[in-house]
Amino acid sequence: MSDETWILVVVGAYLALSLAVGWRGGRGTSDSATGYVAADRSMGGVLMYFITGATIFSAFAFLGAPGRAFSTGAAAFHIVAFGVIGFLPFYWTGPRAARLGRERGYITQAELVAGELRFRPLAPVMAVVSLLAFVPYLALQMRGAGHVLEVLTDGRISVEVGAAAVYGVVLAYVWHSGVMGVGWTNTLQGAFMMVLAWVLGLYLPHALHGGVGPMFSKIDPEFLRLPGLASNGEPWSWLGYGSSVFVMAVGFSFWPHLFQKAFAARSDRVIRRTVVLYPTFQLFLVPILLIGFAGVGFEPPPSQADQVLPHLLLQLELPAALVGLFCAGALAASMSSGDAILHSAASIVVRDGWIVAGGRTLTPHAERSAVRLCLLPILVLSYVTATTFHEDLVGLLAYAYGPVGQLAPPVLAALFWRRATGPAALAGLVLGSATTLAWPHLVTSDVHPGLPGLAVNAAAIVLVSLAAPRGSGSENPRNA
Amino acid sequence: MRVRDALFLGYAILAVLGLTGVLFRGVATADGLVLGLPIGLAWVTAWAVATPFALWAHWAAGPRANEDEGRPE
Numbered sequence: 001m002s003d004e005t006w007i008l009v010v011v012g013a014y015l016a017l018s019l020a021v022g023w024r025g026g027r028g029t030s031d032s033a034t035g036y037v038a039a040d041r042s043m044g045g046v047l048m049y050f051i052t053g054a055t056i057f058s059a060f061a062f063l064g065a066p067g068r069a070f071s072t073g074a075a076a077f078h079i080v081a082f083g084v085i086g087f088l089p090f091y092w093t094g095p096r097a098a099r100l101g102r103e104r105g106y107i108t109q110a111e112l113v114a115g116e117l118r119f120r121p122l123a124p125v126m127a128v129v130s131l132l133a134f135v136p137y138l139a140l141q142m143r144g145a146g147h148v149l150e151v152l153t154d155g156r157i158s159v160e161v162g163a164a165a166v167y168g169v170v171l172a173y174v175w176h177s178g179v180m181g182v183g184w185t186n187t188l189q190g191a192f193m194m195v196l197a198w199v200l201g202l203y204l205p206h207a208l209h210g211g212v213g214p215m216f217s218k219i220d221p222e223f224l225r226l227p228g229l230a231s232n233g234e235p236w237s238w239l240g241y242g243s244s245v246f247v248m249a250v251g252f253s254f255w256p257h258l259f260q261k262a263f264a265a266r267s268d269r270v271i272r273r274t275v276v277l278y279p280t281f282q283l284f285l286v287p288i289l290l291i292g293f294a295g296v297g298f299e300p301p302p303s304q305a306d307q308v309l310p311h312l313l314l315q316l317e318l319p320a321a322l323v324g325l326f327c328a329g330a331l332a333a334s335m336s337s338g339d340a341i342l343h344s345a346a347s348i349v350v351r352d353g354w355i356v357a358g359g360r361t362l363t364p365h366a367e368r369s370a371v372r373l374c375l376l377p378i379l380v381l382s383y384v385t386a387t388t389f390h391e392d393l394v395g396l397l398a399y400a401y402g403p404v405g406q407l408a409p410p411v412l413a414a415l416f417w418r419r420a421t422g423p424a425a426l427a428g429l430v431l432g433s434a435t436t437l438a439w440p441h442l443v444t445s446d447v448h449p450g451l452p453g454l455a456v457n458a459a460a461i462v463l464v465s466l467a468a469p470r471g472s473g474s475e476n477p478r479n480a
Numbered sequence: 481m482r483v484r485d486a487l488f489l490g491y492a493i494l495a496v497l498g499l500t501g502v503l504f505r506g507v508a509t510a511d512g513l514v515l516g517l518p519i520g521l522a523w524v525t526a527w528a529v530a531t532p533f534a535l536w537a538h539w540a541a542g543p544r545a546n547e548d549e550g551r552p553e
Contacts, residue, residue: 074518074521077521077523077524080521080524080525080528081499081500081524081527083528084524084527085495085496085527085531088492088535091535211516212516212517213513216513216516216518217513221518224518224520224521225511225518225520226501226505226508226509226520227501238501241500241501242501245499245500245501246496249496276532276535276536276539279529279531279532280532283529286517286525289521
């Protein structure tokens, strides 16, 4: 067999294994939306650890992060930095959301906020903000998968065909098994990614430079000094670096597909243990960054920074089966995020857009069927975005984090602030999102546009809530 | 505010300020390698290593009475 055939055989075997694990993962859950979306609130510690970890570590981690290290040096360290602090809020928000979910039947983030603030219009607005972030994020995963296959087959499998094939598998197991399919495949994919990341991250510096220390000794110290370079190759400012870390950290645990896992957890203890252990998953980014730095000065250089990992693997003339395994690892990173996003997006459209906002009722079985029906149109929309949007992977993700960060103030207000009102949360969300989207067109600054958006968002929630008369009926009902 | 909450809040604020470059910028930007890693990477990695211990200490110091809500494990 040719090398290319070996690679495709290994990748095919990995995809078949993912499909089998995901397909079987859904056994035992009820035939309802709560079973399909929230695993009947029965998810244990191991699945929670991997579903939260692997969901966040995506094509961005496996391809974008080495690419960022390769092209912008120390700026890539911010990817570790925001993840370290990003999950901390979930230590408090997770158990509280889970408790409310058990009491009132919530299975989505927007439903919780709209329900707690007794203000139904919040649900569709939060759903739209979520989808604005989900579509580019899912597109990012698809492009990552397509990139890997394109590079490793020397262009014989295009980005478009590769993305369609990989996400056909994702669609199949998500459609059949819902969140438990996502959980079990994420466990497989997460463990696989961690092993591969450490193997590659230690092997490539050793093979190309004689070790990690000698590798860094060869690189210009300026390239390794924080805050590094911006994506345009110019020196990044501390304002740009710090605001990016902050905004991405704020958005981190409020990604709706991640937050939603609070409703799936078996107990508060499971959630807290997951948060405590979570930074151990973050450590796997260190070898990932080493891969990118291993490519600095390598001849010939990759045609795009995002392709530094597959480029190095091909140039080193490793056994084809081994290259296929590494390719499967990158696909695992893409799929482990893509499946969770796809599943969450469909549940949000149905629960928040159709049931909560529209005031309609569906039987549990009908709601489960409706969520399944929404999977394909969301996947197609993301696919079209993936094949037409030509920003680099990290740039696409940074765009997605802008709107997501705006979900944090309304969620925190609904969970923890007695005076918060629904109209105030809506005002904050709309004004914050508008500021985030308009900022780059109005102001020339290194500051991440999500930061002024968050400031406007939080200020609007506080001011509008305080302006409402006490006992107006729109305050948080838990404290009324 | 309870002592353990205040201590953890202090840790979290320090982490945010340290990781965004507001504080300790001199440390994070020093030249040289630590355990083979550039100082900046060693800096963020150290926070990733320390944070589970800080969270665990906060968790371990708290009451367990309300932690097992939900289904029995």
